[in-house]
Amino acid sequence: MTEKINELLRCVEEFEPRTAAEVEEFRIRMTGKKGELNALMEEFRTVAPELKREVGQQLNRLKTAATERIAALRERMADAADGQSAPQEDLTRPGSADELGSRHPISLVKNQIVEVFARLGYTVADGPEIEDDWHVFSALNFPPEHPARDMQDTFFVEKNPDVLLRTHTSSIQVRTMERQKPPIRVICPGRVFRNEAISYRAHCIFHQIEGLYIDEGVSFADMKQSLLCFAKEIFGEQAAIRMRPSYFPFTEPSAEVDVSCNLCGGKGCAVCKGTGWLEIMGCGMVDPNVLKANGIDPEKYSGFAFGMGIERIAMLKYGVKDLRLYFENDVRFLHQFEEAL
Ligand SMILES: [Zn+2]
Numbered sequence: 454m455t456e457k458i459n460e461l462l463r464c465v466e467e468f469e470p471r472t473a474a475e476v477e478e479f480r481i482r483m484t485g486k487k488g489e490l491n492a493l494m495e496e497f498r499t500v501a502p503e504l505k506r507e508v509g510q511q512l513n514r515l516k517t518a519a520t521e522r523i524a525a526l527r528e529r530m531a532d533a534a535d536g537q538s539a540p541q542e543d544l545t546r547p548g549s550a551d552e553l554g555s556r557h558p559i560s561l562v563k564n565q566i567v568e569v570f571a572r573l574g575y576t577v578a579d580g581p582e583i584e585d586d587w588h589v590f591s592a593l594n595f596p597p598e599h600p601a602r603d604m605q606d607t608f609f610v611e612k613n614p615d616v617l618l619r620t621h622t623s624s625i626q627v628r629t630m631e632r633q634k635p636p637i638r639v640i641c642p643g644r645v646f647r648n649e650a651i652s653y654r655a656h657c658i659f660h661q662i663e664g665l666y667i668d669e670g671v672s673f674a675d676m677k678q679s680l681l682c683f684a685k686e687i688f689g690e691q692a693a694i695r696m697r698p699s700y701f702p703f704t705e706p707s708a709e710v711d712v713s714c715n716l717c718g719g720k721g722c723a724v725c726k727g728t729g730w731l732e733i734m735g736c737g738m739v740d741p742n743v744l745k746a747n748g749i750d751p752e753k754y755s756g757f758a759f760g761m762g763i764e765r766i767a768m769l770k771y772g773v774k775d776l777r778l779y780f781e782n783d784v785r786f787l788h789q790f791e792e793a794l
Contacts (some may be wrong), residue, residue: 454493454496454497454500454508455508455511457493458493458508458511458512458514458515459511461483461489461493461515461519462514462515462518465483465515465518465519465522466518466522468522468526470526470530472530473527473530473531473534476523476526476527476530479523479526480523483519483523484516484519484520484523490515490516490519493512493515494512497509497512553791555787555788555790555791556790557779557787557790558767558771558773558779558787558790559660559763559764559767559779561767561790562763562766562767562770563642563660563662563763565686565687566640566642566662566683566687566761566763566766567640567642567662569682569683569686569687570640570664570683571640573638573679573682574638575638575639575640575664575666576638576639576640577639577640577641577642578625578626578628578629578639578640578641579625579641579643580619580622580624580625580628580641580643581619581624582618582619582643582644582646583610583616583617583618583619584616584617584618584619584624585614585615585616585617586602586614586615586617587627588619588624588627588628589607589617589619589620589621589623589624590602591746592627592743592746592747593623593627593702593703593743593746594702594703594740594742594743594746595702595703596702599702601620606620606647606648606649607620607647607648608646608647608648608657618645618646619643619645619646620645620646620647621645621661621663621760622641622642622643622645622661622662622663622760623641623663623703623758623760625639625641625643625663626639626641626663626665626758627747629641629665630665630667630744630747630748630749631747631748634749635667635668635669635749635754635756636667636668636669637665637666637667637668637756638665638666638667638668639664639665640662640663640664641661641662641663641664641665642660642661642662642763643660643661644658644659644660645658645659645660645661646658647659651777652776652777653774653775653776653777654776655776656764656776656777656779656780658780659762659763659764659776660762660763660764661760661761661762661763662760662761662763663758663759663760663761664758664759664760665739665756665757665758666679666756666757666758667739667744667749667754667755667756668754668755668756669753669754669755670755671754671755671756671757672755673706673738673757675757676736676738676757676759677694677696679757680694680710680734680736680759681693681694684710684712684733687766687770688712688713688715688769688770689715691713691715691718692712692713692715693712693713693719694710694711694712694713695710695711695730696708696709696710696711696736697709697711699735699737701735701737702740703737703739703740703743703758704736704737704738704739704740704757704758705737705738705740705741706737706738707735707736707737708735708736708737709732709734709735709736710732710733710734710735710736710759711730711731711732711733712730712731712733712769713729713730713731714728714729714730714731715769716772717729724769724772731769733761733765733766733769734759734760734761735759735760735761736757736758736759736760737757737758737759738755738756738757739755739756739757739758744756764776764779767779771790
């Protein structure tokens with residue numbers, strides 16, 4: 454019986470079919486119902502008990518070899534059939550060019566803003582997106598009952614002690630004041646999170662850039678001049694700014710900054726809602742309470758802070774009307790900014 458098994462093993466190894474039909478014929482001969490393997494199984498019953506172990510192993514080896522060989526041959530035949538029916542590659546056709554990516558409009562605008570302030574002597578600071586209550590609210594003079602701390606605005610990771618997603622990049626300014634003594638001149642770009650319904654003009658994730666300048670004798674006039682310089686660099690030499698009184702917990706006095714509408718030249722249009730002005734940022738003189746909370750002597754030092762949404766500046770600069778476009782990453786939208794590189 455061992456002889457027969459060895460003969461069949463050789464047969465399996467040497468079998469070289471030319472067509473799929475030959476493979477099928479071979480399969481029926483070997484593993485079919487009335488095939489060689491089943492015949493051997495039948496014969497195996499008559500093998501003497503002391504030889505059963507050895508012959509059984511040989512039989513198993515043959516069975517595995519036959520099934521594996523047949524499967525491999527079938528695959529080879531199927532591949533060959535595919536190759537014949539597939540159209541021949543046209544080697545004279547020009548190759549497909551690699552597509553170049555472009556910078557996201559948010560990155561473009563962020564880089565431009567950073568570059569303007571870098572020329573004014575600001576350095577870039579960074580901080581974590583997951584923050585604690587102190588760096589986002591308490592150190593910035595938010596009273597305990599301030600609505601911004603409410604669940605409606607803030608994404609909390611944990612309560613008591615509070616761990617949350619930062620709602621503004623001012624937390625980076627607090628971290629900067631912790632490690633650095635005045636003079637401080639930093640610009641803090643980053644992603645922020647607020648629990649808002651997503652629409653064409655609001656999103657739960659957006660980007661801010663905030664700036665902080667602290668030194669001896671810093672005045673409101675310094676702030677106004679710096680921000681005017683910024684507006685002219687971003688919106689063009691003809692840009693003018695105006696300031697309206699406002700309120701933020703961390704600055705006193707505080708102001709909203711408008712830039713003259715560059716679409717209508719100040720005459721009034723749909724984008725500026727007929728006013729000739731577009732709101733671009735908030736700013737103010739750093740509240741003495743904030744300086745005190747961060748270990749800076751408010752008698753000796755003063756400073757100003759400002760903050761703006763990068764999406765908002767990009768919308769005004771490029772005339773984008775729907776905020777959601779920035780997050781959908783539709784290449785038809787993104788391709789339009791290739792030239793801005
Ligand atoms: Zn206008």
